[in-house]
Amino acid sequence: MAGNGEIKEDGGKGVKDMVMERIKSIKDIPPEENMLPGTPACAGCGGLLALRHCMKALGRKIVIVNAAGCFTLLTIYPYTPFKNSWLYTAMACAPAGAQGIRDALDILIKKGRLDPEEDLKVVVLTGDGSAYDMSLSSTSGAINRNLDFYYICYDNESYGNTGVQWSGATPFASKTGTTPPGRICPIGSELAKKDLFAIWNSHKPPYLATISPAHPVDLINKFKKAEQYKGPKLFIALSPCPPGWGIDSSYTVKLAKLAVDTGVWALKEAVFGVVTHTVVPKRFKQVEEYLQVQGRFAHLFKPVRQEAALNKIQEEVNEYWNRHKLLL
């Protein structure tokens, strides 16, 4: 996707008649704050930073449909940090909640019982535990039905709200409460991170992107682009988690940036299934740079260096970028 903002790949499939304005720098990010400070999220929460940018892009005429996870605690009676509406559902079914709201708004408007001015964008907000594991079925259903909604997954690579346990988003060799490195299993998590992007993309949704709190311009532009499509608009935000990743809360942005610069987190988008990378590092940093600053990977370096595991992680990153012919 070239940076000129022209939408070309519509194929007549639900693209609204408009040309978006891409922003060029961080100075162009909308100054309005639609999510106010004072939430009980952990200091340095990468997900919250990503969400703050998403909220700037989405505006206030939205209803957030939430699944069980860290962000369920953003709205605790009688407080909410949002200037918009909110509905907590349960862990497995936020996309189904979005379906009911979208359909209800549509039929009430159609029957003349709701002013079209009162319409809302419907935005699902879940963590990776819900997105990668428990709500795969309800999300697949919603995408397949071409539900007109946004989905923001803040992916902190574990069941974070329950105190950091393994989830389908946990990367290989990560230490979590349920994958503790030990004498029998020194690696920690032996399973690979699920490729949720590929799983969702197999449905060929109108718009799907990965985002990063360290790349707000890329993030905002992706939302701007997505806005033109009627149907599912899906976002996965890699979200550094200070307590879960074993990093200082001041390292969030640095880690989010390192994830991109090492090639661990590929910033990309897919329009009706066709994938384009939006940020490709000119020169990839070694994955080790990303791993060695995180407590969850400390066992790969001490007391003995686990060379095979480290190589495997680097090789898999190389393989990804080779496959996409982007490793220079």
Next chain:
Amino acid sequence: MRKEMLTGNAAAAWGVRLAEVDYIPVYPITPQTEIIETLAKWISDGVMDSRYVTMDSEHSMLTAAGSASATGARAFTATSSQGLLYGFEMLYAVAGWRVPLVMVNVSRGLSSPITLEPDHNDVLAARDTGFLQIHCETCQEVLDSILMAYRLAEDERVLLPIIVNLDGFYLSFTREPVAVPDVEQVRNFLPLYQPKHAFFKASQPMAQSAAVLGGSSYSYFKYQMHMASQNALAVYKEVCDEFETGFGRNYDTIEGYMLDGAEYVLIMTNSFSTLGKAAVNNARERGIKAGLLRLRLVRPFPVADLKAAISRKKAVAVIDQNISIGKGGILHSEIASCLYNEKHRPLLLSFIAGLGGKNISPDEFEFIINKIVTGVDTEDAGTAQLIYTDKEWQEMGRLKRMAGKG
């Protein structure tokens, strides 16, 4: 108004059509599916103006129905058995949202072993969720109860979802003559749903279903639900009276059959009550003063009506078409707790029968009624009786031998 021969499922679909429901998320399961297929056809034919969507599970279906209701639409959905349990988490959630969703449950025994025919372990598992429950005996009652359910659920003093229950196969697939009211007549009884408490619109942002921290807020909201459910007892009477005025049919919280002058009372629910009524007739012919009480409103539990109806009877037998493994009949326990502090109270017997659609034959009813009479004579209620005939026992022996377990 016209009369048609309708199955229980078709009567349910007619209730939904006449209530002019806005939104219907569905998921198929036997024996409920005929309801959602009927509605799908009407919507496809343009005789119903509703949005209809097949979800990926009952869990999603209940969520969508609840969230549409929380947005301000009149919503309906239907399920059975395993489906109800698959969506179970959302029963508590949606009830806590305080939205007037109406759902039909077509009762079916629960796995394991997996089966198709009815008992009430499915719907009674939902008794503590906050959903009100209306249990039906006839096809007419199914249609009428759906209309009453929306009136009751949407009342500002109630605002809780409702399950209307009917038995799979015995009622869902049985045709009976049903009076189908005119839509204008229904509109007089059931006006358009205009939510004042829960909706989503751009001009009035609202956080619904927020988390609470600590038992104080949690208890407050749970107590609110309980009190709303208690309110529903009085509101139910109003709705019942208005329904009778409009349509000429009366449905109280309980139905008495030959209760006046009865000394021995059977308590039953749902379609098998018809068998119980026949058994009462037979007993009367034998000179036994029997009667039957059918429990129609199961949540809120109509304590006062029950006490008034049975506290001065000689003996009552609760025939539970359900089993709480390790305790016995669920309704027996509930009825016992109503009567415990009464000065005059009947001997209370417990029978488990009709599980998984097992017939209750006239001989079995005779056995039950004889047990009541001798119970009174010996002043001994005994323990819960698991009803099973000699013939069934022998047949089961034959099956076990075939299975190599003889």
